[in-house]
Amino acid sequence: MIPKISFKNLFKPDAFRSPWKLALYFLGGVLVISLPLLKFQQGAFWVRVVGYTGLYIILGLGLNLQVGLTGLLDLGYVAFYAIGAYTYALLASGQFGIHISFWLVLPLAALLAGIAGVLLGIPVLRMRGDYLAIVTLAFGEIVRILATNLKGLTNGSQGIVGIDPPMLFGLQLKTGTHFYYLIFIFLIVIILFVSRLNRSRIGRTWTALREDEDVAQMMGINTTTAKLLSFGLGAMIGGLGGAVFSAWQSSIFPDNFNLLVSINVLCLVIIGGMGSTLGVVLGAVALITLPDILRQFSDYRMLLFGLLLIVMMIARPDGFIPAKRPPLEAQNRIDTHQQPGKVDEGAEQ
Amino acid sequence: MNILQADHVTKRFGGLVAVKNLDMSVKTQSISSIIGPNGAGKTTFFNCITGYYPFEEGDIRFDGRSLKGLSPDRITCCGISRTYQNIRLFASMTTLENILVGEHPHLKTNIFDAIFHTPLFWEEEKNALAEARRLLNFVGLHDLGDQLARNLPYGAQRRLEIARALANKPHLLLLDEPTAGMNPQETAEMTRFIRKLRDDLGITILLIEHDMRVVMGISEWITVLDYGEKICEGTPQQVQRDIRVIEAYLGSGAASMQSSLKETGGAADGTP
Numbered sequence: 001m002i003p004k005i006s007f008k009n010l011f012k013p014d015a016f017r018s019p020w021k022l023a024l025y026f027l028g029g030v031l032v033i034s035l036p037l038l039k040f041q042q043g044a045f046w047v048r049v050v051g052y053t054g055l056y057i058i059l060g061l062g063l064n065l066q067v068g069l070t071g072l073l074d075l076g077y078v079a080f081y082a083i084g085a086y087t088y089a090l091l092a093s094g095q096f097g098i099h100i101s102f103w104l105v106l107p108l109a110a111l112l113a114g115i116a117g118v119l120l121g122i123p124v125l126r127m128r129g130d131y132l133a134i135v136t137l138a139f140g141e142i143v144r145i146l147a148t149n150l151k152g153l154t155n156g157s158q159g160i161v162g163i164d165p166p167m168l169f170g171l172q173l174k175t176g177t178h179f180y181y182l183i184f185i186f187l188i189v190i191i192l193f194v195s196r197l198n199r200s201r202i203g204r205t206w207t208a209l210r211e212d213e214d215v216a217q218m219m220g221i222n223t224t225t226a227k228l229l230s231f232g233l234g235a236m237i238g239g240l241g242g243a244v245f246s247a248w249q250s251s252i253f254p255d256n257f258n259l260l261v262s263i264n265v266l267c268l269v270i271i272g273g274m275g276s277t278l279g280v281v282l283g284a285v286a287l288i289t290l291p292d293i294l295r296q297f298s299d300y301r302m303l304l305f306g307l308l309l310i311v312m313m314i315a316r317p318d319g320f321i322p323a324k325r326p327p328l329e330a331q332n333r334i335d336t337h338q339q340p341g342k343v344d345e346g347a348e349q
Numbered sequence: 350m351n352i353l354q355a356d357h358v359t360k361r362f363g364g365l366v367a368v369k370n371l372d373m374s375v376k377t378q379s380i381s382s383i384i385g386p387n388g389a390g391k392t393t394f395f396n397c398i399t400g401y402y403p404f405e406e407g408d409i410r411f412d413g414r415s416l417k418g419l420s421p422d423r424i425t426c427c428g429i430s431r432t433y434q435n436i437r438l439f440a441s442m443t444t445l446e447n448i449l450v451g452e453h454p455h456l457k458t459n460i461f462d463a464i465f466h467t468p469l470f471w472e473e474e475k476n477a478l479a480e481a482r483r484l485l486n487f488v489g490l491h492d493l494g495d496q497l498a499r500n501l502p503y504g505a506q507r508r509l510e511i512a513r514a515l516a517n518k519p520h521l522l523l524l525d526e527p528t529a530g531m532n533p534q535e536t537a538e539m540t541r542f543i544r545k546l547r548d549d550l551g552i553t554i555l556l557i558e559h560d561m562r563v564v565m566g567i568s569e570w571i572t573v574l575d576y577g578e579k580i581c582e583g584t585p586q587q588v589q590r591d592i593r594v595i596e597a598y599l600g601s602g603a604a605s606m607q608s609s610l611k612e613t614g615g616a617a618d619g620t621p
Contacts, residue, residue: 193464200463200470201449201456201477204442208450211439218399220425220454220517229460328445328478329494 032184036177044176051180051248053288054187055241059265060272060280061194062237067266068275068323069198070230071210072125073133076140077265080235082147082257083116084109084242086154089252092164095155102166102173106243113239114232121231125224128213140262147254159253166247179248186244190237195277197233199326206230207275264288271312273319282320286312352377352521352553353398357407360390360397360577367393368404369577375521375570380547380554382564384588385574386597391557392434394574395523399431400424411521426454430519432510434526434557440499444490444509447498448481451516481516488512488542504535508542515550522546524556528563536560540567565589573597 036047059081066074087109091100124135147154154160165174166182173182197203205226208216217223246252264287272283290308294301312320353375360368368390375381383391396402398409400421409416416424430451439447456477462470485494488508493501498509507527514522527543528536540563546552558564564571565585573581573588575597581588588594 196464196466197460200474201453201458202460202463204446204450205453207442207446208439211441212437214401214421215433215437215439216450217421218401218425218431219451219513220422221450222420222422325441325443325446325495325497327495328443328449328481329492 036180047180048176049289049292051176051183053284054180054183055245056265056268056288057281057284058183058187058190058241058244059238060268060284061190061277062234062241063265064269064275064277064280065194065230065237066234068269069203069210070206070227072227072231073129074136074231074234075133075262075266076136076138077238078257078259078261079140079143080113080117080238081242081245081261082143083113084239085246085252085257086147086242087112087239088243089160089163089246090153093160094162095160099164102164102247106240109243110236110240113242114236117235118228118232121228125227125231137259140259144254144257147257154254157254159251161251163246163250163252165250173247174250179244183244186240191277202226202229271309271319273321273323275323276319276321279319279321279323286320350377351375352412353555354410355407356410358394358397358404358409359406360393360402360404367577368397370407371574371577371579373572373579373582375553375555378547378551378553379569380543380556380567381570381572382568383555383557383572383574384559384564389574390577391574392525395431395525395557398523399429425517428518428520429523430514430517431523432507432514432525432527434529436506436510438498438506438510438513440497442498443495444485444498444501445478445481445494447509447513448484448516449477451513452477452480455518484512484515487515504531507531507539519552521553521555524554526557526559528558528560536563543567
């Protein structure tokens with residue numbers, strides 16, 4: 001059934017309710033949009049760094065869906081990233097002489113990654129905690145090893161080169177600035193997507209699952225479906241990130257998809273604050289942007305970085321911005337204001 | 350009319366028979382109790398009813414429908430809900446969210462409604478929230494809606510657990526030691542509250558309880574378990590007089606204690 005979509009509802013800014021938040025987002029938006037336009041020294045380099053951070057925020061949001069919101073510890077997230085990347089690379093390069101449009105492959109890449117997530121999930125999501133972590137870890141490695149060894153398909157460690165740049169209204173997207181804006185747009189859509197899901201009955205089932213799986217099931221939640229949905233959607237976001245990555249790099253190698261990617265994404269989710277969207281953003285800035293900012297300290301860079309992480313984990317063990325629960329009592333009052341004509345019967349029973 | 354009917358239910362854990370050949374029935378809109386010494390299999394039986402443990406033999410019928418082999422979420426949707434002996438709330442969620450999770454089986458919006466914020470989504474969320482707030486007030490937790498469940502005092506947590514179970518809209522509510530760890534005043538309050546659940550909402554109640562004052566005070570029918578077997582059942586008066594019950598609780602040769610037990614029961618009758 002196709003839901004009735006109202007244009008007004010689609011753009012209703014549910015995340016931006018408090019004026020402070022609104023100002024913050026506005027400021028952030030202006031900053032992000034203007035960065036490539038300011039022609040400062042090494043501008044292209046910084047645009048690339050921030051774009052790359054954006055890509056990691058996308059991955060972080062996908063993994064956050066699985067780990068932060070639903071509590072499914074996935075150490076093989078890179079597998080979905082790889083599936084998305086190879087889907088685009090194989091369908092839009094000289095490898096097999098297939099050149100399908102980026103905009104057609106993109107949903108396919110996300111879908112394939114999602115299907116991989118669900119297929120992996122069906123047997124694996126019976127396991128909990130550590131066991132799930134080990135199996136997903138292995139899955140991540142299996143995908144990388146397959147990419148290395150299926151030479152006929154993926155060209156092995158020589159990788160796939162000459163991947164088509166996406167076309168947008170006759171414009172070839174290939175510079176850092178192009179991808180910077182592309183990633184920024186995807187990012188906004190995904191943030192909206194994830195935060196809306198999180199604040200619906202589906203999001204509540206995920207949190208309940210994370211808190212106590214047995215009780216969640218006892219509350220009438222079909223835990224299998226809920227877990228598969230979370231795992232599959234997280235995988236889809238990873239696949240989308242992968243497709244964008246391969247289009248941007250225009251060449252991919254199995255080594256792009258090693259364990260370190262999974263660990264990095266997991267770290268940024270944990271450092272930012274599990275389950276928190278803004279936390280993921282800050283975590284990505286800390287983990288992806290910061291090493292480049294510290295580049296001028298060359299030799300001491302990683303040392304400083306490590307020190308920073310340790311201090312952070314001692315000072316804020318729950319992450320930069322721990323996830324907050326929605327203030328429903330307060331929200332109710334605002335809702336009443338926002339929806340004139342609909343009187344809230346909640347206050348009086 | 351019996352809402353719940355268990356026939357020859359047996360649950361084994363390896364060599365241990367936790368529930369042995371148990372027959373019991375619960376009358377519709379009654380308050381019934383299961384009592385017995387620690388390890389008698391009471392909670393195991395609850396877990397069998399709710400589908401958490403699959404049982405090997407026998408059958409449990411709810412409203413004439415067999416529950417054997419159904420998963421806990423399906424059984425909840427049939428109309429059975431429960432609370433836990435050691436409180437198991439969703440600790441990092443707010444009280445209102447806990448109740449909203451309980452309403453889950455009765456909500457219908459899908460993933461598209463959630464993403465596109467369809468009118469149906471707003472409508473349902475608003476009604477769900479109103480219902481959650483109503484239940485919160487019903488259990489007497491006014492103004493605690495945005496508190497994290499873990500920050501509530503003990504008694505409030507117990508009541509929130511019941512509110513969450515009520516959000517499932519159950520016909521049969523299983524309460525596992527609802528007054529455990531409460532002082533006499535809180536216990537009396539909880540007893541009143543349980544009776545109110547039945548009287549006002551028409552929910553059938555089956556409870557496990559160790560506090561004999563509570564059990565004898567509110568139960569209409571009591572089933573006594575010992576080592577997984579039913580040793581006796583009947584009204585509070587019948588159970589109190591039963592020699593096997595006294596033996597199970599106090600050991601053989603304690604029949605002389607019978608009179609003192611009766612007194613406790615008598616006192617409980619007077620409590621509101």
